[in-house]
Amino acid sequence: MSGLSVDSVLALRQSILQRNSAIQDVAKSAAVGDAAPAAAGGADFAEAMRSAIQGVNSLQANSSAASAAFERGETTDIAAVMLTRQQASVGFETTLQVRNKLLSAYKDIMSMPV
Secondary structure (H helix, E strand, O other): OOOOOHHHHHHHHHHHHHHHHHHHHHHHHHHHOOOHHHHHHHHHHHHHHHHHHHHHHHHHHHHHHHHHHHHHOOOOOHHHHHHHHHHHHHHHHHHHHHHHHHHHHHHHHHOOOO
16 A cells, blocks of 8 residues: 555544634633624724725825826826826726625625525
8 A cells, every 4th residue: 555554544533623623712711702703803894994995095096196197298208197097997897886886795695595
């Protein structure tokens, strides 16, 4: 049998059982704990959304500033202006699609029978 012995199989089994026990201990401690970890997870999501929206806002501000600078004649690099405008547009469209998916998921959850 290509290098498999009874001892190696038993050692592998023991390793798997130890890992399984460790995972169950972690799951039990999380279940016994209070709702603070769940709230922290919610805060992480809210913070991620807030930072994403702020990122899109800064892209749009940069786009507006670049367009205004081009209109005033302060810059002649139309490619850079168009690139910043396109980045802002893609960021906004992505944010819009995420919002639509979140609203759709919320409606689906609210329409589920209890």
